[in-house]
Amino acid sequence: MATVRLTVDGITVSVPVGSTILQAATKAGVDIPTLCHHPDQAVKGLCRVCVVEVEKSRTFQTACTYPVAEDMVVRTNTPAIREARRVIVELILSRHPQDCLSCPRNGHCELQALTERLGIRDVRFPRQERALEVDTSTPSLVRDPSKCILCRRCVYTCDEVQGVGALFPAYRGHESAVVPAYEKPLIDVVCALCGQCIHACPVGAITERDDTETVWDALADPTKHVIVQTAPAIRATLGEELGLPPGSLVTGKMVAALRRLGFDRVFDTDFAADLTIMEEGSELIQRLTTNGTLPLITSCSPGWIKFIEHFYPELLPNLSTCKSPQQMFGAVAKTYYAHKSGIDPVNIFVVSIMPCTAKKFEAVRPEMVSSGYRDVDVVLTSREVGRMMRQAGINFEALEEEQYDNPLGLSTGAAAIFGATGGVMEAALRTAYELVTKKELPRLDFEQVRGMARIKEATIDIDGINLKVAVGHGLGNARELLERIKQGTQYHFVEIMACPGGCIGGGGQPIRTTNAVRERRIDAIYEEDRRMAVRKSHENPAIKQIYEEFLGEPLGHKSHELLHTHYTARDRV
Amino acid sequence: MGKRVRMPGNGAPSEGLKRVDPEAIDTIVAAHAGHEGALLPVLREVQEVVGYLPEWALKRVALGLGLSLSRVYGVATFYSLFTTKPKGQYVIRVCESAPCHVQGAQEVINALMRELGVGFGETTPDGRFTLEAVSCLGTCGVAPAVMIGDRVYGNLTPETVLTVLEEYS
Amino acid sequence: MRMFRAHVLVCAGGSCSLKANRAVQERLVSEVEKRGLSDEIKVVETGCFGLCEQGPTVVVYPEGVLYCKVTPDDVPELVDEHLLKGRFVERLLYQEEPAAGGAAAYQKIPEMDFFRGQVRIVLRNCGLIDPESIEEYIGSGGYQALGKALAKMTPAQVVDEVKASGLRGRGGAGFPTGLKWEFASNAKGDVKYIVCNADEGEPGTFKDRLILEGDPHAVLEGMVLTGYAVGARKGYVYIRGEYGLSIERLEQAIHQAREQGFLGSDIFGSGFDFDVEVRVGAGAYVCGEETALLESLEGNRGEPRIKPPYPAQVGLFGKPTVINNVETLANVAPIISNGANWFRGYGTERCPGTKVFTLTGDIVNEGLIEVPMGITLREVIFGIGGGIRGGRQFKMAQTGGTAGGCLSAELLDVPMDYDELSTVGSALGSGALLILDDTHCIVDVAHVFARFFEHESCGKCTPCREGTMRLSEIMARISAGEACQGDLENLEALARTMSMASLCPLGQSAPLPLTSTLKYFRDEFDAHINDKQCPVGTCRSLAHRAALVTTGKEE
Numbered sequence A: 001m002a003t004v005r006l007t008v009d010g011i012t013v014s015v016p017v018g019s020t021i022l023q024a025a026t027k028a029g030v031d032i033p034t035l036c037h038h039p040d041q042a043v044k045g046l047c048r049v050c051v052v053e054v055e056k057s058r059t060f061q062t063a064c065t066y067p068v069a070e071d072m073v074v075r076t077n078t079p080a081i082r083e084a085r086r087v088i089v090e091l092i093l094s095r096h097p098q099d100c101l102s103c104p105r106n107g108h109c110e111l112q113a114l115t116e117r118l119g120i121r122d123v124r125f126p127r128q129e130r131a132l133e134v135d136t137s138t139p140s141l142v143r144d145p146s147k148c149i150l151c152r153r154c155v156y157t158c159d160e161v162q163g164v165g166a167l168f169p170a171y172r173g174h175e176s177a178v179v180p181a182y183e184k185p186l187i188d189v190v191c192a193l194c195g196q197c198i199h200a201c202p203v204g205a206i207t208e209r210d211d212t213e214t215v216w217d218a219l220a221d222p223t224k225h226v227i228v229q230t231a232p233a234i235r236a237t238l239g240e241e242l243g244l245p246p247g248s249l250v251t252g253k254m255v256a257a258l259r260r261l262g263f264d265r266v267f268d269t270d271f272a273a274d275l276t277i278m279e280e281g282s283e284l285i286q287r288l289t290t291n292g293t294l295p296l297i298t299s300c301s302p303g304w305i306k307f308i309e310h311f312y313p314e315l316l317p318n319l320s321t322c323k324s325p326q327q328m329f330g331a332v333a334k335t336y337y338a339h340k341s342g343i344d345p346v347n348i349f350v351v352s353i354m355p356c357t358a359k360k361f362e363a364v365r366p367e368m369v370s371s372g373y374r375d376v377d378v379v380l381t382s383r384e385v386g387r388m389m390r391q392a393g394i395n396f397e398a399l400e401e402e403q404y405d406n407p408l409g410l411s412t413g414a415a416a417i418f419g420a421t422g423g424v425m426e427a428a429l430r431t432a433y434e435l436v437t438k439k440e441l442p443r444l445d446f447e448q449v450r451g452m453a454r455i456k457e458a459t460i461d462i463d464g465i466n467l468k469v470a471v472g473h474g475l476g477n478a479r480e481l482l483e484r485i486k487q488g489t490q491y492h493f494v495e496i497m498a499c500p501g502g503c504i505g506g507g508g509q510p511i512r513t514t515n516a517v518r519e520r521r522i523d524a525i526y527e528e529d530r531r532m533a534v535r536k537s538h539e540n541p542a543i544k545q546i547y548e549e550f551l552g553e554p555l556g557h558k559s560h561e562l563l564h565t566h567y568t569a570r571d572r573v
Numbered sequence B: 001m002g003k004r005v006r007m008p009g010n011g012a013p014s015e016g017l018k019r020v021d022p023e024a025i026d027t028i029v030a031a032h033a034g035h036e037g038a039l040l041p042v043l044r045e046v047q048e049v050v051g052y053l054p055e056w057a058l059k060r061v062a063l064g065l066g067l068s069l070s071r072v073y074g075v076a077t078f079y080s081l082f083t084t085k086p087k088g089q090y091v092i093r094v095c096e097s098a099p100c101h102v103q104g105a106q107e108v109i110n111a112l113m114r115e116l117g118v119g120f121g122e123t124t125p126d127g128r129f130t131l132e133a134v135s136c137l138g139t140c141g142v143a144p145a146v147m148i149g150d151r152v153y154g155n156l157t158p159e160t161v162l163t164v165l166e167e168y169s
Numbered sequence C: 001m002r003m004f005r006a007h008v009l010v011c012a013g014g015s016c017s018l019k020a021n022r023a024v025q026e027r028l029v030s031e032v033e034k035r036g037l038s039d040e041i042k043v044v045e046t047g048c049f050g051l052c053e054q055g056p057t058v059v060v061y062p063e064g065v066l067y068c069k070v071t072p073d074d075v076p077e078l079v080d081e082h083l084l085k086g087r088f089v090e091r092l093l094y095q096e097e098p099a100a101g102g103a104a105a106y107q108k109i110p111e112m113d114f115f116r117g118q119v120r121i122v123l124r125n126c127g128l129i130d131p132e133s134i135e136e137y138i139g140s141g142g143y144q145a146l147g148k149a150l151a152k153m154t155p156a157q158v159v160d161e162v163k164a165s166g167l168r169g170r171g172g173a174g175f176p177t178g179l180k181w182e183f184a185s186n187a188k189g190d191v192k193y194i195v196c197n198a199d200e201g202e203p204g205t206f207k208d209r210l211i212l213e214g215d216p217h218a219v220l221e222g223m224v225l226t227g228y229a230v231g232a233r234k235g236y237v238y239i240r241g242e243y244g245l246s247i248e249r250l251e252q253a254i255h256q257a258r259e260q261g262f263l264g265s266d267i268f269g270s271g272f273d274f275d276v277e278v279r280v281g282a283g284a285y286v287c288g289e290e291t292a293l294l295e296s297l298e299g300n301r302g303e304p305r306i307k308p309p310y311p312a313q314v315g316l317f318g319k320p321t322v323i324n325n326v327e328t329l330a331n332v333a334p335i336i337s338n339g340a341n342w343f344r345g346y347g348t349e350r351c352p353g354t355k356v357f358t359l360t361g362d363i364v365n366e367g368l369i370e371v372p373m374g375i376t377l378r379e380v381i382f383g384i385g386g387g388i389r390g391g392r393q394f395k396m397a398q399t400g401g402t403a404g405g406c407l408s409a410e411l412l413d414v415p416m417d418y419d420e421l422s423t424v425g426s427a428l429g430s431g432a433l434l435i436l437d438d439t440h441c442i443v444d445v446a447h448v449f450a451r452f453f454e455h456e457s458c459g460k461c462t463p464c465r466e467g468t469m470r471l472s473e474i475m476a477r478i479s480a481g482e483a484c485q486g487d488l489e490n491l492e493a494l495a496r497t498m499s500m501a502s503l504c505p506l507g508q509s510a511p512l513p514l515t516s517t518l519k520y521f522r523d524e525f526d527a528h529i530n531d532k533q534c535p536v537g538t539c540r541s542l543a544h545r546a547a548l549v550t551t552g553k554e555e
């Protein structure tokens, strides 16, 4: 590869042609401060915090944008540069509400860290905060535009990564703001509530809605039987929230910590994921054999569901009618489990620990009451439950590992991989193959559908049927897949997850979630799969039991009532 | 923590404005769809027809051009000749730039404000005039200058500007 | 062509048409008709003549007599006296000196001081031909350069000729035009674009409007030549929405040029295709910045792009694009016709040719002039410009518009070209010259400059979005007598940061008018800050305060 040599603060480095100064500086061991820069996004070059001196250049240049050249001389720590960076950050701070102490981003805020790093001890401009209304219109997100520093990272994510376009810069100059059209509340626009903008945002301008108090109240209520389910992705991420490195797998400690918080039973969404595979796998076979609408598209990601309801209502018939595992769990908990344990469902309080902000919205959808009660009472993200554990003074690292309760705690490797992109597909293939062929799968791992590639396609030979499948993650990729489908590409089965990387990269996951971090979490997910004794959903004994004792058969009458749902077309703009 | 107020929002279009057939928007969009960079010409024409750029119209623009509504709104609010809120029948744009300022623009502005009883960005109660401060109109040779609708008036004084206003009453 | 005994040219430039020029023209036609002179005398609407402040202007050829501030009621006298009897109407004659009692002597146009220092290359036809007639443009040599280029020159030769001429961009930055063309012509890709920047928004600038109104074909011919030189087949003119008459004239010119085969496919049978489309802006000064303009053309918010890549490599719709100013393009045809050496005969070594300036403020002849590069401010103000109005004292000149710098009297003899002005901390910019006499408060004017940028910042990058607001706030405090010396320190720190760290030249140049006034008029700032006094008495709250102090009412 062609390289260029340059010096950064006197250190000579060679970097590939086309590198930025920022990349060269990193290689030289010089850490240039940034703010609008995000490792997974195109360069914006607009905050100007990363300015450096480039010899012979009339003005400073932004390290995050400026391409290196042979013999370039870069200085990053001159008095003029230090002054410029400080002035720029002070300009931001002077219009920023300095609520750090009670800000949800306290301790994870890039502006806070930058201020400290630049050694800013006072702000030379008079304080003039933007006093704008906080948007609490959705059950998922809280947007506080007063804290927005106009870096546009959320815009990039919402527009380019998610293909939604709910947020955009409006107005001009110092009046500019990043807002939904006509400053409408998010609930009234096309937002999928995926929460990806939270990960993009360097500050506390977008956060999850905090529902921890409701859960504390339920836990303190002696009349309530409070049960908790943990989504597949949480065991690979909760550790991070509590200070462990990305990719730490903490299943047993998580169960122990949840018991310490006072939950009466600790169950697993993975059980419901296995149930989903039974239903969805059967649905696939049914559609294949009865000339049903194809491709069948997965439906367990509520961010994705809201997206297709807005943008592609014409493809709603392609969606699997299966509820997501979280909602299947809720419906089963307040019927099957209530019956088995002899507890009045009115007193059962179901809490979900989810990677996801959209799940908060899903839980309050009007149709999610098939048990006769609100199927899931409260959804907490991994960040919120981590916060509860800190409040409770739990020393997470020191905990002994514990086991899930039964019967809704038993699951398989197939369920575990739901947390990563391609996982639902792989789990379904493991089951569908064996159900159709009645033969044992020679090899369980479907590597073609794993990983961070944007769109993954594969053709699977199931006893002579060539099953064409595709997997998309991130709504922008989903859009592309749907366009391919509309243009006639023939698939049989398609998995879509709203969040890049799947649920391990969900909007409720620990800050900060980048693609590099996502890769580590995905590794942990497949590690969990390998650890499991049983790795196919239809071999889960608890699943066999629930069909025998309660549901009858997949797609049967009871299943339809409790485990399947319908969708609603929404406004396209 | 500061007082929280709502962003300058776009309320429901006030009654008594001209009625516009929603299909007129689609016709405009259709005439430009497929052309590169169509959004600005479309917004211009929509504003000509509707008088401003209300949400219902921009929704049709967004749908027709395959753009997000937030983007269309972001573009519409960027340019000072576009407005997402209804304005008076005549928009009076007063140049505030230096060449007009040094020739007495402030006195002309004061006279207008006194006469109309409104400040910048406001519309007279009878809905006739909206007063706006703008940058150079490119007619500084006859500073101070004011644009009313699409006509420019120059060499104004506090007295002559009022005579000009009479043309519109 | 019929022969007329006399041509009467009525200015229909934007400034004059604000006045009663339309009525004057109609009256002229009817009076001429009434006297049965329609076959002998032709009444023509022309573009701006340059003396906008004196409009509506009427010129009678062959004598070349200029009448100013003509009203419809003056017309019968003008027709009877001048056109029938050959006697000039003295009271309407253009007067070099503001009437000092004595009768004005008649001067032929070329003899007037106003024109004597001028060299009209760009404005060669302005005020002399009917801008709505392609025949008149052709009649005065129009489209010959295009014919020559297509018939006798390769595209590379056209680029080389312009390179050799030393022509530099007239939009403000002064970038060598030939070099820009060369980049674009070397750029890979078979789709390329030419964009004419007619967004003119710099306060005090109205040259591009008057060129487009007065001689739209000159710009079109320049665009076709540019297209031929770099291998583009499509051109856009991005013109600000407020310029109604320019848009109309240009559209009409494009239509005529298409009909005559100067635009369209296979121009002059050369196999070269080129067409031009007009796109109208929607009110944003920053869209004059070339990359913001491209964003706007693409239908986006007009926010400047990060450079590199430059438009010559990645421009409109991602294709190599040449963006040139109206005035730059109007220079191209004469250069091709007469050659680079001819062009180098005017102006300075490093900035050959002429520059169109627009004179505003306290100067006798407000309006449009074209002079060789390198002329001094003194020659412009006290020669062509007719001096300071009312015989008052010169105080300050701002060159280059609001984004330019301010000069005090010591610098009146600096030659004006791109390089010289930047060495004294100012800029030639768009060619706007704002002249102030001693009745103006520098702090007050500087506050207006600051407000302009606060209003026009696009808001994309932090230093400019927040900095322009703070500059304006600090100026407001100084002007209100509420500032301290610390504010000046903050202003200077901000200025350093903005000029070095802003994303585009808007934010980079926004502090320039403030720092340059501060440099030359520090005492006036100090008076506002330390003594809470406005020496000139413009700053209202201070003037009021001073009055209170003298009457002992303060406290």
Ligand SMILES: Cc1cc2nc3c(=O)[nH]c(=O)nc-3n(C[C@H](O)[C@H](O)[C@H](O)COP(=O)(O)O)c2cc1C
Residues within 6 Å of the ligand: C168, C169, C170, C171, C172, C173, C174, C175, C177, C197, C198, C199, C200, C201, C202, C285, C286, C287, C288, C289, C290, C291, C323, C324, C325, C326, C328, C329, C504, C505, C506
């Ligand atoms: C804020 C700003 C405004 C500008 N406005 C104009 C303008 O109105 N017209 C213009 O021709 N160039 C303007 N320019 C300069 C253009 O960016 C660009 O340099 C020019 O159009 C190139 O053409 P030229 O080389 O022929 O001058 C502006 C630049 C800036 C930074």
Ligand code: SF4
Residues within 6 Å of the ligand: A096, A097, A098, A099, A100, A101, A103, A104, A105, A106, A107, A109, A110, A111, A112, A147, A203, A204, A205
């Ligand atoms: S966003 Fe960051 S800087 Fe702002 S209040 Fe919150 S923690 Fe503090």
Ligand code: SF4
Residues within 6 Å of the ligand: A101
């Ligand atoms: S960091 Fe400073 S401001 Fe914050 S709580 Fe501690 S003492 Fe107070």
Ligand code: SF4
Residues within 6 Å of the ligand: A141, A157, A158, A162, A164, A165, A166, A167, A190, A191, A192, A193, A194, A195, A196, A197, A198
């Ligand atoms: S939640 Fe998702 S769709 Fe909604 S604004 Fe954020 S990124 Fe966009």
Ligand code: SF4
Residues within 6 Å of the ligand: A147, A148, A149, A150, A151, A152, A153, A154, A155, A178, A200, A201, A202, A203, A205, A206
């Ligand atoms: S909301 Fe956050 S990510 Fe979006 S622009 Fe504001 S600060 Fe940046």
Ligand code: SF4
Residues within 6 Å of the ligand: A231, A232, A233, A269, A273, A300, A301, A302, A324, A325, A326, A354, A355, A356, A418, A419, A503
């Ligand atoms: S979609 Fe994600 S969060 Fe929801 S159940 Fe499946 S794996 Fe869990």
Ligand code: SF4
Residues within 6 Å of the ligand: A194, A300, A301, A302, A303, A304, A355, A356, A357, A358, A359, A497, A498, A499, A502, A503, A504, A505, A506, A507, A508
């Ligand atoms: S991918 Fe997972 S985290 Fe993201 S919206 Fe879907 S369910 Fe939620």
Ligand code: SF4
Residues within 6 Å of the ligand: C286, C303, C304, C456, C457, C458, C459, C460, C461, C462, C464, C465, C502, C503, C504, C505, C506, C507, C508
């Ligand atoms: S310098 Fe000003 S105008 Fe230029 S990009 Fe930055 S904010 Fe926009």
Ligand code: FES
Residues within 6 Å of the ligand: A033, A034, A035, A036, A037, A044, A045, A046, A047, A048, A049, A050, A051, A062, A063, A064, A065
């Ligand atoms: S990080 Fe480089 S400009 Fe923002």
Ligand code: FES
Residues within 6 Å of the ligand: B095, B096, B097, B098, B099, B100, B101, B135, B136, B137, B138, B139, B140, B143, B144, B145, C203, C204, C205
């Ligand atoms: S400064 Fe007012 S029109 Fe140019």
Ligand code: FES
Residues within 6 Å of the ligand: B141, C011, C012, C013, C014, C015, C016, C017, C047, C048, C049, C050, C051, C052, C053, C055, C056, C057, C367
């Ligand atoms: S516009 Fe008439 S002389 Fe300038």
